[in-house]
Amino acid sequence: MSTAAAQTSQVSFYEKRATIYQAEVDGFWQRLRAAALFVLAGLYLVLPWVNYGQRQAVWFDLPTRKFHLFALTLWPQDFTLLALLMISGAFGLFFFTNLAGRLWCGFGCPQTVWTKFFMWIEWLTEGDRNQRILLDRRPWSLDKLARKAAKHAGWLVTCAVVGFTFVGYFEPIRDLIPRVAAANVTGAETVFLAIASLALYFDAGFMREQICKYACPYARFQGAMFDRHTWTIFYDPGRGEPRGHRGREVEPAKAGLGHCIDCAVCVQVCPTGIDIREGTQIECIGCAACIDACDEVMDKMSYPRGLVRYATEAIIQGRSARVLRPRLMAYGALFVAVTLVFAVELVRRVPLQLDVLRDRARLYRVTSDGSVENVYTLKVLNMDQKEHVYAVEIGTPEAGGPGAGIVLEGVDRVKVAAGDVRQLSVRLRAPASEPAVTSTSVDFRVRALDDPRLVVTEDSRFLAPASH
Ligand code: SF4
Ligand code: SF4
Numbered sequence: 001m002s003t004a005a006a007q008t009s010q011v012s013f014y015e016k017r018a019t020i021y022q023a024e025v026d027g028f029w030q031r032l033r034a035a036a037l038f039v040l041a042g043l044y045l046v047l048p049w050v051n052y053g054q055r056q057a058v059w060f061d062l063p064t065r066k067f068h069l070f071a072l073t074l075w076p077q078d079f080t081l082l083a084l085l086m087i088s089g090a091f092g093l094f095f096f097t098n099l100a101g102r103l104w105c106g107f108g109c110p111q112t113v114w115t116k117f118f119m120w121i122e123w124l125t126e127g128d129r130n131q132r133i134l135l136d137r138r139p140w141s142l143d144k145l146a147r148k149a150a151k152h153a154g155w156l157v158t159c160a161v162v163g164f165t166f167v168g169y170f171e172p173i174r175d176l177i178p179r180v181a182a183a184n185v186t187g188a189e190t191v192f193l194a195i196a197s198l199a200l201y202f203d204a205g206f207m208r209e210q211i212c213k214y215a216c217p218y219a220r221f222q223g224a225m226f227d228r229h230t231w232t233i234f235y236d237p238g239r240g241e242p243r244g245h246r247g248r249e250v251e252p253a254k255a256g257l258g259h260c261i262d263c264a265v266c267v268q269v270c271p272t273g274i275d276i277r278e279g280t281q282i283e284c285i286g287c288a289a290c291i292d293a294c295d296e297v298m299d300k301m302s303y304p305r306g307l308v309r310y311a312t313e314a315i316i317q318g319r320s321a322r323v324l325r326p327r328l329m330a331y332g333a334l335f336v337a338v339t340l341v342f343a344v345e346l347v348r349r350v351p352l353q354l355d356v357l358r359d360r361a362r363l364y365r366v367t368s369d370g371s372v373e374n375v376y377t378l379k380v381l382n383m384d385q386k387e388h389v390y391a392v393e394i395g396t397p398e399a400g401g402p403g404a405g406i407v408l409e410g411v412d413r414v415k416v417a418a419g420d421v422r423q424l425s426v427r428l429r430a431p432a433s434e435p436a437v438t439s440t441s442v443d444f445r446v447r448a449l450d451d452p453r454l455v456v457t458e459d460s461r462f463l464a465p466a467s468h
Contacts, residue, residue: 019136020209022119023129023268027292036107037116044110045161048168053385056172066419072346073419075383077353084342091335093218097225098328100310101232102286105219111203111211112285114162115271118204121154129268155205156197163197209272213283223282225331228313229322233286235266235277235308236316243277248301259303266290266308276308350453351383352390354446356460363463370432372464373409378424380446382416388448389415394428395443395457406430406442406462414446428462438466 050057052070059068067074067082074082096103105112126132126147138144167189168176179185185193203211212219226232240260246252252259260277267275269289274281276290294308315321359375366372382388394408410426428442440462448454 017210018273020271020273021129021133021268022271022289023265023293024123025269025289025293025296027295029288030292033107033116033287037113040108040110041113041117045165048165048173056174058169059172060170062170064419071385073351073383073385075353075381077381077383078349081342081345081349084338084345088335088338088342091331091338094225095328095331095335097222098227098230098331099323101226101230102222102284105212105222106286106288109285111216112287114158114200114204115208117158118155118208119271121158122151125151125154152205155201159197159201162200163193166196167192209283209285212272212285219282219285226280227325227327228317229325229328231310231312232280233276233284233288233291233308234280234311234313234316235260235290236306236311237277238316238318240277240307252303259298259301259307261297261301263297265293265297269293280313350456351385352388352446352448352454352456353379353381353383354444354456354458355379355381356444356458358460364465366465367429372430374428374462376426376428376444376460378411378426378444378446379421380414380416380424381421382418384454385418387415387417388450388454389413390446390448390454392424392426393445393447395445406440413449430462430464439463 047058048056052068055068057068057070061068065076093104122132126135135144135147164176164180165173167173170192171189176185176189179189180193207215237258239258241258242256243260243262244255244257245262246255246257250257264275266277267273267290269292270276271287271289272283272285274283276284288310290308291310295305298305298307312321355378357377357379359377362375364372364374378392380390380392390413392408392412392414394406406428408426409429411424414422414424416422430440441459442462443457443459445455445457447456
């Protein structure tokens, strides 16, 4: 075989995944992380069970396209609010990433949260890192089978609970239980339930760090938001190198060594299997396990903690930290500005909508007494949480001006239930004495009798024959 052919045969486009056996670690950051994970997972599991009034407090009602968030119900008409919320969230993420790296990945991302739960189940059923390595190398036995079965059963139960809760955000969860128990669920609900549960099973059970490494778009672009002053997890080579094994009694300076004892514990606890001593890497999810692990080693060696720690590139290079910098301030200003716009829009939002449709079949009708009538269909949409009675009116045109004297006939009051829409047929009539105009602007107004904030106006045209 030629040299070129030999080289070609060694090239692989796909790296074979080596199973990562993460070692357990305890410490300040892991306790903080566990607390964050329990709070977030608890919120996820409990929220669909909380009621607000007569309905589920958080409910994404897709068939009617309404998103209920406690006192607020967002309609498709509120798309601007939803867009502002998402833009505000994006700038918030940019701000915190530029300030403190992948905080979201390490402490808040659902992928991290559920993977951690799956790992706890793995530790409970298969033991610690060394026991798991040995178990996987051992030939199949009753004990191995029982441990693996217990692990997968634990994972599947977790998946069923998480998947069921997920569907419970879209269908009232209290109704869902008896329907699932009676196998009386729709095809869409079954598909949702299966996809949510199986996606979690493969993601948190098997894919794990590969999602962060290869599939997550945020992992790809978050590096662009980092700068020399971003706080993230660093190994301090100035203090750690030259690394090397030694006994506790050895004085590092005298032995020509740094503080890194090359124990590789920081690698063993890393959920993505990287070595933080090689510098900041795209695979690092900022879980801080290596900080806690190395601090434990430093304690045992009676060295100061912080060989691996939260720091900035500038600090590691011996320069001073800088918090306020143009990019961070720009992200922060945009985050605050968009959040304020969202808050103002939310406060100004009028949960009432009026649509006015002219009768297309007939532009106008001249009655026997010479007056002119136009017919309209009004759609009154009550987007509030309670029923209202609304007055239906038209704006009063200036006396003597075009449209003066036009009156509304048909309906002047309408009751609309919460979240409902009422359709009304109304007439506008211009008396025969009106000045001859072919097209006049008219304003329809709907206002709640019990709440002065709920007023909307919609303009339309009143048409009459030129000779009128
Ligand atoms: S845990 Fe600390 S001492 Fe051990 S290899 Fe990692 S950096 Fe070095
Ligand atoms: S290097 Fe590994 S252990 Fe350390 S923070 Fe990053 S992902 Fe976590």
